[in-house]
Amino acid sequence: MTDRAAQREAATRDAVETRVSATPDRIPGQPGPIARYERAIIGTVSVVSFLIFWEVIAQIRLMPELFLPGPSDIWRAYLVLLKTNTLGRDIWVSGQELLVGYGLAIVVGLPFGLLMAWYKRLGFALDPFVNFFFATPRTAMFPLFLIWFGLGLGSKVAIVFLGAFFPIVINTIAGVRNLDPALIRMARSFSARDWDLFRDIVLPGSVPFILSGCRLGLGHALISVVVGEMIGAEAGIGLMMANAGSVFQTARVFVGITIVAGAGVILTLILQKIEARFQSWKPQP
Amino acid sequence: MDVGSSTEGLRNNAVSRVNLRARGVTIHYWVERANAAFLAVDGIDVDIQEGEFVAILGPSGCGKTTFINAVSGTQAISGGSLTLDGKSIEGPGPDRAMVFQQASLLPWRSVRDNVLFGAQMQRRLGREESARRADHLIKLVGLGGFEKAYPSELSGGMQQRVNLARALATNPRMLLLDEPFAALDAQTRELMQDELLRVWEEEKTTALFITHDIKEAVFLADRVIVFSARPGRIKREVQVDLPRPRGRETRRSDRFREIEDLLHDSIQEEVLAAAKRELARGAA
Ligand SMILES: Nc1ncnc2c1ncn2[C@@H]1O[C@H](COP(=O)(O)OP(=O)(O)OP(=O)(O)O)[C@@H](O)[C@H]1O
Ligand SMILES: [Mg+2]
Numbered sequence: 001m002t003d004r005a006a007q008r009e010a011a012t013r014d015a016v017e018t019r020v021s022a023t024p025d026r027i028p029g030q031p032g033p034i035a036r037y038e039r040a041i042i043g044t045v046s047v048v049s050f051l052i053f054w055e056v057i058a059q060i061r062l063m064p065e066l067f068l069p070g071p072s073d074i075w076r077a078y079l080v081l082l083k084t085n086t087l088g089r090d091i092w093v094s095g096q097e098l099l100v101g102y103g104l105a106i107v108v109g110l111p112f113g114l115l116m117a118w119y120k121r122l123g124f125a126l127d128p129f130v131n132f133f134f135a136t137p138r139t140a141m142f143p144l145f146l147i148w149f150g151l152g153l154g155s156k157v158a159i160v161f162l163g164a165f166f167p168i169v170i171n172t173i174a175g176v177r178n179l180d181p182a183l184i185r186m187a188r189s190f191s192a193r194d195w196d197l198f199r200d201i202v203l204p205g206s207v208p209f210i211l212s213g214c215r216l217g218l219g220h221a222l223i224s225v226v227v228g229e230m231i232g233a234e235a236g237i238g239l240m241m242a243n244a245g246s247v248f249q250t251a252r253v254f255v256g257i258t259i260v261a262g263a264g265v266i267l268t269l270i271l272q273k274i275e276a277r278f279q280s281w282k283p284q285p
Numbered sequence: 286m287d288v289g290s291s292t293e294g295l296r297n298n299a300v301s302r303v304n305l306r307a308r309g310v311t312i313h314y315w316v317e318r319a320n321a322a323f324l325a326v327d328g329i330d331v332d333i334q335e336g337e338f339v340a341i342l343g344p345s346g347c348g349k350t351t352f353i354n355a356v357s358g359t360q361a362i363s364g365g366s367l368t369l370d371g372k373s374i375e376g377p378g379p380d381r382a383m384v385f386q387q388a389s390l391l392p393w394r395s396v397r398d399n400v401l402f403g404a405q406m407q408r409r410l411g412r413e414e415s416a417r418r419a420d421h422l423i424k425l426v427g428l429g430g431f432e433k434a435y436p437s438e439l440s441g442g443m444q445q446r447v448n449l450a451r452a453l454a455t456n457p458r459m460l461l462l463d464e465p466f467a468a469l470d471a472q473t474r475e476l477m478q479d480e481l482l483r484v485w486e487e488e489k490t491t492a493l494f495i496t497h498d499i500k501e502a503v504f505l506a507d508r509v510i511v512f513s514a515r516p517g518r519i520k521r522e523v524q525v526d527l528p529r530p531r532g533r534e535t536r537r538s539d540r541f542r543e544i545e546d547l548l549h550d551s552i553q554e555e556v557l558a559a560a561k562r563e564l565a566r567g568a569a
Contacts, residue, residue: 186389189357190403190455191377200402204393281393281435 069251074258077251086240091259094225094236097153098263101160102221106214109165113172113213114202118194123173134166138220139227146232156228156236163224164217171213175206207278215271222264302370304459304491305333305356309365312351325351327516328365333459338485338492340506342499342548344556348517349495350386353463356493357383369459379407382457384465388444390436390451396423397432399447403455415454422450425484442473453484459491466501475536478504482531499548503541504531511551514559521551 034041051071058070065073081087116123116130142159149155179202187201229238237256244252312326326348333339343349354360355367358377367374369381382403390399400419409415423432426446436444445465452460462481466474478501485492496502502509503525511521525544527535535541 180389182385182387182389183391185354185359186383186385187402187406189359189377189381189383190406191379192406196406200406201391204391278393281395281437 066248066250069254073251074254077249078255078258081240081252081255086235087255090235090237090240093153093233094229094238095263097156097160097228097236098221098225100153101157101224102164102218104157105161105164105168105217105221108161109168109213109217110172110210112165113169113210114176114198114206116169117173117176118198118202130166130169133162134170138162138166139224142228142231145228151232151234156225156233159224159228160221163220167216167220168210168213171209171216172206175209175213176202178209179205204278208275211271211275211278215268218264218267218271222260226260302335304335304337304370305331305493306368306371307331307356307365308367310352310355310362310367311364312348312355312360313363314351322363324516326355327518329517329519331510331519333491333493335458336489336491338494338505338507340494340496340502340509341512342496342502342509342552343512343517344514344552344559345497347512347514347555349497349512350463352512352517353383353461353493353495356459357381357461379409379455380458381461382452382455382459384445384449384452384460384462386463386465386467388436388441388448390444390447392436395433395435396428396439396447399436400450400454403451407455409455419450419454422453425453425487426450426480442469442477445469445477449481449484453488456488457490459493460485462492462494464495464497467496467498474498474501479532481505482529486530499545499552500536503527503544503548504536509544509548511548511555514555514562520555523548 055070055072058065058068058073062068069077078087116126139159141162142155145155145158149158183201183205184197187197192200225236226238226241229236230242233239237259241253241256244250244256307329310326310329311324313322314325315321316323329352331339341349341352351360355362356369356374358374358381369378391402394402397416397419400422401415404415404418420432423429426449428443428446428450431439431443436447439447445468449462449465452462465481466477469477482505492505494502494505506525509523509525510519511523512518513520523544527538527540527544
């Protein structure tokens with residue numbers, strides 16, 4: 001009897017102590033040992049399986065190589081292209097066009113969008129043009145750029161710029177319009193000047209919108225490079241792909257595709273890194 | 286003017302200077318949808334003395350925020366005059382600082398950088414000095430150890446403390462507080478009220494405090510101004526002659542309850558009048 005009581009007492013004491021000082025097995029939000037790598041593991045497995053599946057399909061030659069080369073065929077074509085030394089030049093030319101055009105679009109588009117959103121009357125004046133260009137397929141302007149800027153870098157830089165510029169501008173405007181008016185009023189009540197508002201509230205507050213605009217713009221920029229070079233160029237990945245396609249060097253077309261896709265993936269990753277840097281204050285979802 | 290005709294217990298008496306003076310202050314909003322002006326505040330006359338703690342009490346939607354925004358200089362008035370130390374209020378200035386109804390913290394700034402924001406905008410202090418003052422204020426409002434936390438990591442009450450510290454960091458002559466504790470639970474609210482009084486006594490600023498909580502108004506203020514329901518007019522002014530420093534005993538004293546009852550009746554009339562008006566409008 002007393003034994004029981006003592007036992008019960010001890011159990012109660014234990015329960016209380018556990019409640020007070022227990023360290024939980026797992027805190028919600030704390031990643032488990034595998035969860036941290038889950039994403040990478042599953043992603044890699046799925047991509048590798050796909051490549052193997054593709055290779056098998058290609059190797060049993062259900063379809064002729066001309067129609068569907070496998071990953072190993074594409075790799076061989078890649079090595080051949082590297083030896084002839086034109087591939088490096090093509091990548092260099094396309095890369096220049098992409099980076100110069102896209103960089104210009106960001107450098108010009110960001111302040112452009114901020115100003116349009118901030119100064120209402122400037123917005124009224126420029127809205128019709130932005131809407132017109134955003135609604136028109138911008139590659140339709142390319143023949144014009146060929147006439148104005150020639151077959152060289154100029155025409156492609158222009159089309160890339162135009163492709164990336166409008167998504168960036170439109171998202172920047174949306175970002176500014178979505179700012180919390182209470183924050184603006186707060187800053188104003190502390191005598192903030194226009195420039196302070198820009199730097200301390202408008203810019204950081206619209207960063208998520210601006211960055212998603214940059215990501216959209218990047219997609220448009222890549223399309224513009226490839227299409228532009230296919231229509232009229234002296235060198236570049238797009239031209240290489242168009243030439244290869246016209247003589248049924250299918251593996252070379254795939255080489256072009258992987259290079260363009262690789263560039264897209266790398267640049268998107270860079271943008272995501274930048275985004276993460278700006279969002280470190282955000283609560284984790 | 287209704288209750289204590291004596292001025293015992295008040296920090297300020299006839300010799301102190303008038304800080305804020307409102308004469309017939311009228312404020313309209315332009316309502317685009319109705320294509321008409323909406324009268325929010327109607328003919329407010331108020332004098333606030335240097336160092337005085339004044340509370341404005343009124344039902345929801347009666348124009349309290351509108352009026353305090355006008356004092357802060359972020360809301361234009363459409364009639365009357367509003368002067369601070371004899372100078373007409375044309376816009377925001379470093380002599381006033383607002384504690385907002387919503388905490389309005391910048392989510393991308395840490396607690397310390399949020400506290401420094403106002404002072405930074407007013408270009409008040411050097412880097413060294415402002416950092417020291419921010420740390421002092423963060424401790425004063427009881428947030429020591431949270432200097433580097435972001436607003437999303439704070440509770441509502443903690444955010445309001447940052448909101449308060451940000452205003453204090455600008456060393457204002459007049460502190461404007463717009464229902465700063467309305468969103469807090471009763472216990473936290475009383476705690477914050479105690480702390481506000483402590484800070485106010487230490488910093489010796491003038492305070493204009495808006496609330497719809499009668500107890501809060503009585504506990505904090507030297508004088509309570511009751512606003513009528515929409516549009517905001519002054520219905521009544523009550524001196525609160527409770528001795529300072531105030532604390533737990535103040536809340537339990539008979540005098541406290543007496544003043545509270547008086548204000549309660551006055552407010553109830555207002556709320557009923559407003560409800561009747563709404564009903565009449567609904568029926569029409
Ligand atoms: N920007 C605005 N445009 C039009 N009307 C407004 C605007 N802001 C407020 N009002 C109106 O003015 C009146 C007073 O609003 P105000 O925000 O000053 O009320 P309040 O007394 O602070 O209320 P609460 O206690 O709920 O905060 C309200 O009836 C509201 O409908
Ligand atoms: Mg309000």
